[in-house]
Amino acid sequence: MPLxxxxxxxxxxxxxxxxxxxxIFEITSTIKINDTKSSVFASQNFYLDLFKxxxxxxxxxxxxxxxxxxxxxxxxxxLVVTSEGSFSGPADDEIIRLLxxxxxxxxxxxxxxxxxxxSMMNSKGRxxxxxxxxxxxxxxxxxxxxxxxxxxxKKAFCIHQTFISIADQKINKVNxxxxxxxxxxxxxxxxxxxxxxxxxxxEIMNYLESVILNITLTQIIFESRLSEYANRFxxxxxxNEKAKDSIKLLQLKYNQAKRRIKDEALREQLFQGVKx
Numbered sequence: 001m002p003l004x005x006x007x008x009x010x011x012x013x014x015x016x017x018x019x020x021x022x023x024i025f026e027i028t029s030t031i032k033i034n035d036t037k038s039s040v041f042a043s044q045n046f047y048l049d050l051f052k053x054x055x056x057x058x059x060x061x062x063x064x065x066x067x068x069x070x071x072x073x074x075x076x077x078x079l080v081v082t083s084e085g086s087f088s089g090p091a092d093d094e095i096i097r098l099l100x101x102x103x104x105x106x107x108x109x110x111x112x113x114x115x116x117x118x119s120m121m122n123s124k125g126r127x128x129x130x131x132x133x134x135x136x137x138x139x140x141x142x143x144x145x146x147x148x149x150x151x152x153x154k155k156a157f158c159i160h161q162t163f164i165s166i167a168d169q170k171i172n173k174v175n176x177x178x179x180x181x182x183x184x185x186x187x188x189x190x191x192x193x194x195x196x197x198x199x200x201x202x203e204i205m206n207y208l209e210s211v212i213l214n215i216t217l218t219q220i221i222f223e224s225r226l227s228e229y230a231n232r233f234x235x236x237x238x239x240n241e242k243a244k245d246s247i248k249l250l251q252l253k254y255n256q257a258k259r260r261i262k263d264e265a266l267r268e269q270l271f272q273g274v275k276x
Contacts, residue, residue, distance in 0.1 A: 005261070008254040012247060019243035036137065036226040047215050054208045057201075058178065069209070072152040076108035079146065079176065081160035081220055082117030083228040084134040091161045091231065092116050094171050096124075098159055102173065105157050111149065113221070137225050143217040150176050150213060160220050161227035167234070169227040176216060 078099060082092045096117065100106055111130045112118050118131045130149065135141045150156045155177060162172040 005254070005257050008250055008257060012250045012254060015243050015246045015250060019240060019247065023240060036222060036229060047212075047219060050208075050215070051212060054212050055178070057205060057208065060201075069151070069206075071154045073109075074154050076105060077150060077153040077156040077176075078105040078108040078110050079150065079156065079158040079217075080110060080112050080114075080117055081134075081158060081224045082112070082114035082120070083161075083224075083231075084115050091169060091171060091227065092120065095159050095161070096120050098171060098173075102159075104155075104173070105159070108157075109153070111146070113146075114224075134225065135221060137222060141218055141221060143214050143221070146217055147210060147213045150217075151209070153177070158217075158220055160224045161231075162223045163226040163230060165230075167230075169230055172223075174216065174220065176213060 080095060080099065082095055092114075098105075099110065110121070110126070110128045111132075112121060112128050113132045114134050118128070121128055121131075132146075156175075158174045158176055160172055160174070161169050163169055
């Protein structure tokens with residue numbers, strides 16, 4: 001059997017292997033998307049209700065003579081959440097580019113979550129104050145180290161992917177310290193003189209600040225991972241479709257090559273018969 005036939009056969013087998021693997025990745029991504037999406041959506045309503053209360057208390061604090069939060073670093077922190085591995089699409093590149101183009105975060109201290117982002121920053125010679133691997137979202141996530149670091153800065157933003165649908169994700173910028181630029185709407189301000197707040201207003205505010213920030217960070221990590229799964233699904237779907245097309249083309253070439261061999265063998269037999 002000529003070598004090109006063997007090569008075509010091996011190519012078909014290899015492409016079928018890619019097709020099978022991409023199909024497995026598609027199924028795995030779908031399961032992870034469904035599981036993660038339910039976790040993300042389950043916390044959103046609770047977060048929104050809690051934040052409305054926190055926002056009203058913030059406005060009351062700003063209107064009163066009560067002390068504001070202590071700031072250790074009079075500068076901005078950028079928390080950047082990227083993917084943990086490959087098949088994440090172009091989102092990580094867009095996130096890194098945003099670090100230099102967005103006026104709110106240009107020149108800020110950078111804390112990175114996600115191995116791919118860390119690798120990209122290292123390849124560019126960019127400095128990070130801290131770098132973390134993406135946490136395992138199947139287990140309880142401890143965001144306290146991030147939360148404690150963020151509260152030391154005057155301003156802090158997070159750049160990450162957010163999930164719209166399997167086909168659509170976008171880059172999102174979240175203000176992690178809303179007290180720095182909260183709008184003062186008189187109708188929503190709580191008059192703290194008319195409420196009994198125990199143990200004290202400031203203790204409640206400090207507690208709510210930590211709770212809100214921890215929920216926000218957890219939500220961001222889940223949304224980022226959900227977007228990563230969606231990007232993997234899209235990438236593996238493209239690979240799957242290309243593998244199917246390649247198999248059809250290779251199979252056609254393989255059948256044509258086999259037909260040529262049979263035709264050549266038949267011609268040789270006929271030629272030998274005529275020669276005799």
